Amino acid sequence: MNVSFNWLNDHLDLSDHSIAQLDDLLTFAGVEVEGVEQQGLSTELVVVAQIKDAVQHPNADRLKVCQVDAGEGSLRQIVCGAQNYKVGDKVPCALPGADLGGGFVIKEGKLRDVESKGMLCGASEIGLVDAEDGLFILDEDAVIGTPLVKMFASDTIIEVEITPNRPDLLSHCGMARELAALTGKSRTEPAFDLLDATAASDITLSNPERCPLYTATKISGVKVADSPEWLQTKLNAIGLRPINNIVDITNYVLHELGHPLHAFDAAKLDGSLDIRTAAEGEKFLPLDGEEIALTKDDLLISDAGGQALALAGIMGGNDSGVTESTTDVVLEAAYFTPSFIRRSSRRTALSSDSSYRFERGSDPQAVLKAASLAAKLMVEVAGGTIDGPAAVAGEAPVLTQPVKLDIAKLDQLMGGSITHAAAKDILTKLGLEEGADDLWNIPSFRLDLQRHIDLVEEIARVHGLENVESRFVGAYVDESAVDHAYDYQLGLKRQLASLGFYETQTIKLIAAHSNDNMVAQMCDALPQRPLMDGDLVQVALPLSEDHAIMRPSLVPGLVAVAARNIRQGRKSLRFFEMGKQFRNAGGGKAKDLEAESLSLLVSGTNAPQNWASKVPSIADLFDLKAIVAAILPKAQVQLKERKRDGFILAADVLADGKPIGAFAQLTPARCREIDANNPVYVAELDLAKLQQLATGVEKVDELPQFPGSSRDAAMEAPLTLENAAIEAAIKKHNESLLVDFHCFDVFTDASGEKIAADKKSVAYSFHYRSPSKTLKAKEVDKAHQALLDTLANKLKLSFR
Known part of the structure; x- marks a missing residue:
């Protein structure tokens, strides 16, 4: 506001x-x-000046060189491009050093090689409204040299x-x-007499739950015209465009007293008024919009003929508004129940200054007060007379009740920093009235004051919290599991950011259609199984279809983020999110599960394209595996394939042989839906298990004192044999001299020419070392052969 x-x-x-x-x-x-x-204006360097002479600029067709008298005793030369003045006119002149706002400071200079010592101004250049294009022509009696700040209020x-x-x-x-x-200052209330009121015989409250009070005041013989300058100035100042004197007065009263009003053209009303709910599908044409269809949940102001005059509390109708031909006005002032106004405003997407206030709760006792001020001003500004008393239907609800101020509690909470008299003075200045036994009558405009502590809060914020002395110091508290989890997650976020990832934060409510088998089945990490019927946690009263279920996985949110970034032209996608996922355990047969998880998404190029790298590297599943391995440096990370419907590739993520989450590659169909031209890989990991694996004492191995020796081996294995099985067999062999091994090559030939089509060649490098001596070649050969024999026997491998 x-x-x-x-x-x-x-x-x-x-x-x-x-x-x-x-x-x-x-x-x-x-x-x-x-x-x-x-x-x-906020400067006195803009003054009244008179143009004494104006000649054509020698180097510009649209410029003139003016000699102006700014009250300095001598003429000042200024180059000007305006065309609406004549010699002898008085105009604003900004002298060198004048700050016209926005950092625009006038300086002496040259325009097309002709010296100019200031600027002649238009109205908009000094913060006023332009009446014409060009200079602001002042009145003839304006005194030369007078600062305009003294003539026009800022x-x-x-x-x-x-x-x-x-x-x-x-x-x-x-x-x-x-x-x-x-x-601590005193203030002046606007002075005016309240209108007389009488029970309305021609106003029907068909739905008093939504409109408990409605008043209508008729003002006859008005002349609709432009508002007087004082009224236009006030509205312009706060960003409102003046329309006409009747509408401007309703806007003025709204921003003066805070209660919305509406004026109808009495000639466009057919008899009595009915405040009713709309018929299903009934059409309504608002003042500044297209025709909309209403529902039975919308409240209307209509006449005896059933014509919809206004959408109650939100906006007037196009066919009942005040125009230049209006002579009689019906002034509406009412109280509408906030929840119903809020609902209609959201559904119809119509919003106004009136609905903004009604939604939050207007003062029900201020209805007649607002109508009285508006009627008084309409008579003064637009002429006419008030036809009898205001017609009133219903009564204003009483929404506040007295609240007792607990003096002992006040002293305790404020630490004795304020006297009782000062505290009561604050409440009085805020509009409350003191009653007997420390009871305070709450004014109708303060619906938020309902408890003793609310009164203390008012006293504290006006008195100033900085004036309340602190009585406690921080006490030592042992770190809790929550503290450890927070520290771990913060460190993990920093690590992922250093690896080129961006953190996302998505809403916990998702659309039901987001839970398709191409995305939401990823939440196998908690527990290690696909979603079952009944697992989804449904929202009882969703705000929209896009917020119908609690997310069973963070992956749908990440995929949506990736889609937006892809459509914005981003080539490299590295996103992560930490948060809760929700599901019913066991298909809804057990209690609900809430678990913290980490979700990762990788797609696109690995690095920005540059002159040295002609072909960009595209991320694959091993890039995502490397990220998981980087955040678990003390564990051995493996991907164990496990089929999942809806994924082109899926696997369990194992750390030291134990499942910690799930990995998958989105199908080409899903990639097309999000406009992705590259494969999209996602993973979802159990944060608790990650933390468990990452905590504990970190041990550092000493640097080896003796050299090691490496051996390579290429083995022929069945095409279906998993690399994890080879690694498991190597570990089970438990060769004491083997300190490291890794796979460095895989070869297959679908044609069967170089190797059988159902076979593959896997090449490993093995490194041997003794902690106590330098190994001899025969010792390394013996250990290496023993390992190969074990692999051949256990996995039926042959060596090439």
């Missing part, structure tokens, strides 16, 4: 407070200041973000009330 400093000064004198001071006061009181904008606009529980601050009166309490 935009708040005008000049408008605030109508209610209390803030001249001795700078904008920076007000910013601090509001911020520390819980009202967030999002920005401050200066309107109009203003400061403070943009504030109001929390949903403080709708009382959504007006200048409410903000003035708040600042009066924060500054």
Whole structure:
């Protein structure tokens, strides 16, 4: 919301407070200041000047060289490109050094080789509204040399973000009330008489649950025209475009008192008013939109003929609004139940200043007050007369009740930093009234004050938390399992970031269609099995179809992130996310499971393409395996293939032979859906198991004192034999001299010419070393042959 400093000064004198001071006061009181904008001039270096002479610029067709009198005793030469002035006109002149805002400071210089000592200004260049294109032509009686800051008022606009529980601050009166309490100043309430009221015979509340109170006031003989300057100035200051005097007054009262109003053209109404729910599919044409279809959950203001005049609390109808031909006005002021307005506004995607306030809860006791001020102003500004008392249907609900201030608790919480008298003065300035036995009557505009602690909070924030002395020091607390988990996860995030990954944070609610067998089946890590019927945790009342189930896996979110990045042209994808996944254990037959997991996604190029690398390297499954191995340096990581429906390639991720998660490659069909031109690999790992494997004392081996010796072996094995089986057999052999081994080549020939089609050649390198001596060749050969014999016997391998 935009708040005008000049408008605030109508209610209390803030001249001795700078904008920076007000910013601090509001911020520390819980009202967030999002920005401050200066309107109009803030410098005295823009003065009234008279053009004494103007000749054609020698080097430019559209420029003239002017001699102007700025009240300095001599003429000043200025080059000007405007075309709307004549010699003798008085215009604003910005002297060198004048700051026109945005860092634009006037300096002496040359334009097309002709010296120019200032600038002649248009209205918009000095913070006013342009009436015509070109210079701002001032009145003939303007005194030469007078600073324009003395002729045109400047203003400061403070943009504030109001929390949903403080709708009382959504007006200048409410903000003035708040600042009066924060500054200790007295404020002035707007003075006007309340309208007389009578029970309405021609207003029907068909749904009093949604509209408990409705008033209508008729004003006859008005003349719709432009608003007076004072009204336009106030609306322009806060960013509202003046429309006409009737509509502008409703907007003014909205931002003055905080209660929305609406004006109907009485000639367009057919008899009585009915506040009813819409028929299913009923059409409505709002003021600034296309025709929409309503449901029976929407509330309408209609006339006796059934015409929809307005969508209650949100927006008026296009066929009932005030125009230049309007002579009689029906002024609506009402109270609408917030939840129903919020629901209709969201469903219809219609929003307005009125709905913004009604959704948060307007003051039900301020309905007649707002109508009275608006009617008074309409008579003053647009003429006409008020036809009788305001017609009232229903009654204002009482939404607040007295709250007792516990003085002993106040002293305890405030640490005796404020006297009882000062505390009560704060509550009084905030609009509360003291009753007997420390009971405080809560005003109708403060629906958020319901408990004793709410009153203490008001006292504390106005008094200033910095004035409450701290009485406690931090106490030592042993590290908990939660602390250890947090530290581990933070370190893991840093490690993944150093490996080129970007962290994502996706919503825990996903669409049911995201749980297809191409993605969500990845959540085998917790536990190690595919999803079963009944595993999904359904949301009872989802906000939309896209938020229908609790995510059983983090992979759908990562794939969606990858899709957005691919469509933005990103070639290399490295994403990770840590968070909870949800499922019903055992197909819904046991309690729900919530588990922390780490999800990884790799696709695209491994490094940016450059002149030295003509063909970019594309990530494959071994890149993802290497990442898993990097975050588990003390464990041996293996991928054990396990078929899963919907994946072109899938495997369990093993660490030291124990399952810690799942790995998969998305199918080509799924890749096409997300516009991926390269294979997409994903993995989901159990964070608790990762932490367990990563914790403990890290042991460092001493540097070897004796040299080692290597042997290579190429073995012919069945095509279906897994590398994990070879590694398991090598470990089981348990050769004491073998310190390292790895596979460095695999060869197959589908044609069967060089090797049988059902066979493959696997080449390993073995490294032997003794911790106590230098090995002889025959000792290495003996150990190596024993290992080969074991592999040949156990796995039926032959060596080439």
